[in-house]
Amino acid sequence: MTTFGGFSRLFLLCFILFLCYAFITQPGVQAWSKEGHVMTCRIAQNLLEPEASHAVQMLLPDYVGGDLSALCVWPDQVRHWYRYRWTSPLHFIDTPDEACSFDYERDCHDPHGVKDMCVAGAVHNFTTQLSHYREGTSDRRYNMTEALLFLAHFMGDIHQPMHVGFTSDGGGNTIALRWFRHKSNLHHVWDREIILTAAADYFGKDMDLLEEEIEGNFTDGIWSDDLASWRECSDLFSCVKKYATESINLACKWGYKGVKSGDTLSDDYFNSRFPIVTKRIAQGGVRLAMILNQVFGDSQKNTVAAT
Numbered sequence: 001m002t003t004f005g006g007f008s009r010l011f012l013l014c015f016i017l018f019l020c021y022a023f024i025t026q027p028g029v030q031a032w033s034k035e036g037h038v039m040t041c042r043i044a045q046n047l048l049e050p051e052a053s054h055a056v057q058m059l060l061p062d063y064v065g066g067d068l069s070a071l072c073v074w075p076d077q078v079r080h081w082y083r084y085r086w087t088s089p090l091h092f093i094d095t096p097d098e099a100c101s102f103d104y105e106r107d108c109h110d111p112h113g114v115k116d117m118c119v120a121g122a123v124h125n126f127t128t129q130l131s132h133y134r135e136g137t138s139d140r141r142y143n144m145t146e147a148l149l150f151l152a153h154f155m156g157d158i159h160q161p162m163h164v165g166f167t168s169d170g171g172g173n174t175i176a177l178r179w180f181r182h183k184s185n186l187h188h189v190w191d192r193e194i195i196l197t198a199a200a201d202y203f204g205k206d207m208d209l210l211e212e213e214i215e216g217n218f219t220d221g222i223w224s225d226d227l228a229s230w231r232e233c234s235d236l237f238s239c240v241k242k243y244a245t246e247s248i249n250l251a252c253k254w255g256y257k258g259v260k261s262g263d264t265l266s267d268d269y270f271n272s273r274f275p276i277v278t279k280r281i282a283q284g285g286v287r288l289a290m291i292l293n294q295v296f297g298d299s300q301k302n303t304v305a306a307t
């Protein structure tokens, strides 16, 4: 077995490590980073009314101790498993390059053209599934726990501007650039870099402090007057279209604007985009709570679940 001498073995090991690395870092697999999703879900859970809060507790597995945010990244973890491969196109929307608009009929489909398979269709789908929860557990077509986790995750994704991006660059995934001194890409800047830079520069890397400041800004701060309009939703399908439209508009105005492959983004980009990122996390959390309060809450005022 001289062929498996030290060198070949090392080569084989390196090759296996490379495959693992390539798998983990595949472009397009990310969503709001773990941090973004956790903040969105914590903000939402803090705003739940008693009925919704109870339903969420009932649906979560015991081992998370009632903490929805612990499983908000689950859909990212399973999307490459064979059983959940169908969920992969549900994390984003590809819109025509430079169109800067979202048209459900035109854009909400998977790469094979299957209708509704995009993040807007998914939010609608899993909300509708959850709206049957109160009717009892007889409907075994759907797993209500999974529906909750998917909804919670996709409400984050639909608010991340670059998840409703251009087709040819995969929502900025193929726009390679530098974030300050390290290599990154435009999609990842919005998923994670801006959040991590803010946490490091302003909050001593404490995500809880960042989340508290975001919450402070909508309870009693710059966004408190906007809260009612963020929550407004008389027809779920129109609301979902509105969220996606907001994202592509922000992607054009702030995400792509002035950026090309090979650029280095630093202070100017960070300072002007950080407020957009935190506002989208706030909106995602507030609206997730609004939907959960409606589907699990008092049927008298239930409008979202009716659609």
Ligand SMILES: *[C@@H]1O[C@H](CO)[C@@H](O)[C@H](O)[C@H]1NC(C)=O
Residues within 6 Å of the ligand: 086, 090, 115, 116, 117, 118, 121, 122, 123, 125, 126, 142, 143
């Ligand atoms: C809705 O969820 C079901 C599984 O519960 C799935 O089969 C279907 O593809 C989903 N559709 C969308 C648009 O999310």
Ligand SMILES: *[C@@H]1O[C@H](CO)[C@@H](O)[C@H](O)[C@H]1NC(C)=O
Residues within 6 Å of the ligand: 143, 144, 145, 146
């Ligand atoms: C629902 O999905 C969760 C997560 O995949 C799983 O652990 C659970 O067993 C499922 N429940 C049912 C009733 O199939």
Ligand SMILES: *[C@@H]1O[C@H](CO)[C@@H](O)[C@H](O)[C@H]1NC(C)=O
Residues within 6 Å of the ligand: 210, 213, 214, 217, 221, 222, 275, 278, 279
């Ligand atoms: C909260 O609002 C203040 C302005 O009142 C702003 O300076 C700060 O960046 C905001 N923080 C977040 C996390 O959005």
